[in-house]
Amino acid sequence: MFRLQGSKVLAVDMTGDAVKAKNGSMVAYDGQMAFKKMSGGGEGLRGMVTRRLTGEQMTLMEVKGHGTCWFADRASEINLVSLQGDKLYVESSNLLATDGGLRTGTSFTGMRGASQGNGLFTTTVEGHGQAAIMSDGPAVVLRVSAQYPLTVDPGAYVAHQGNLRQSFQSGVTFRTLMGEGGGEAFQIRFEGDGLVYVQPSERNTIAGDV
């Protein structure tokens, strides 16, 4: 059971079940807990190869036990996401914790990933349960529907879920090449039906410079 204590601390009450959390993000616990390192990208040999190839090295740990465990990471704001069989796409650096029953994997993002400054791959979380994602500043959840597509800055994008198609947009013009760009040369456009999480802060991306 995930709950927020303030906006920067995640408290998880456990009764013998397991949660997956970012390596080293535990700040305190009471009761009995055991910590074990896990590796992202799926299990077994295939997962290992995936990790090596994608560079999406999620270092997760499995926490199991009875009691309450508190998680936090560098005073980032935490958002709870509940999944009912749908898929959450999130940067591995923004993922704090997930229910033990959720599957985590890796997917290819193409140009979008490169423009975000995050590499070409992203982490997916799938199944039924809760996940906690981190953002720099409180994140807003924006709904995308068929009539209302959404365009976001790659640096402010945190995660998305639902049935969304994403495409990469570039606003590079003659002026940009002359060094007169507005600083918003690249955007990600979401179409379909789902939710997008956006943070009030921008990571350093190539797009921010042009």
Added chain:
Amino acid sequence: MGFREINSKMVEATVVPGQRLFSQRGAMLAYKGEVSFTPNTAGGQGGIMSMIGRRVANEDTPLMTVEGSGTVLFGHGGHHIQVINLSGDTLCVEADRLLAFEGTLQQGTMFLGSQGGVMGMVRGQISGQGLFTTTLKGHGAVAVMAHGGVFEIPITPQRPVHVDPQAYVAHHGDVRNKLSTALGWRDMVGRGSGEAFQLELSGSGAVYVQASEEKL
């Protein structure tokens, strides 16, 4: 008296004649009224011997005495501030996390080796506390700094609490702490979960934990 929280990063203290306040040097942001700030060469209370003690213990964060009548605003480095009210019990805190405290409190230095011998010294090294820690005892209020928000976890004899040494801020009450290790063969081969060392706090009291694993 005591401290009033203006927002999460600033506190206001009321100074009345005859009651002193101690604060970290340079932590004053603004004041109203007739208030004087005197650098405290002894770095606290207790005369020359405890001053030498603090120098040796490296717990001699420069303090200043605040006297007069008026109100003073304190804040430092944009860190979150937690006000802890003590009623007779002892608070253990790192000297550089202390923002301000009331003069009614007794300041002292505790040798970590006195609690648990050699393991106590090892614990201090690992948690970055050093070999010594500052104690405050008596009745009064303390303002403590932390990175990110602070939350309090009560400790009861039945429920010991384990804390990440980097996220530990302070504790008060009748609490014994020891370093517990969860070192397994996985840590030896570099596949640890990143939670190899934990501070185990048992007894009765409370521990303050910050939402970050960064030191100040």
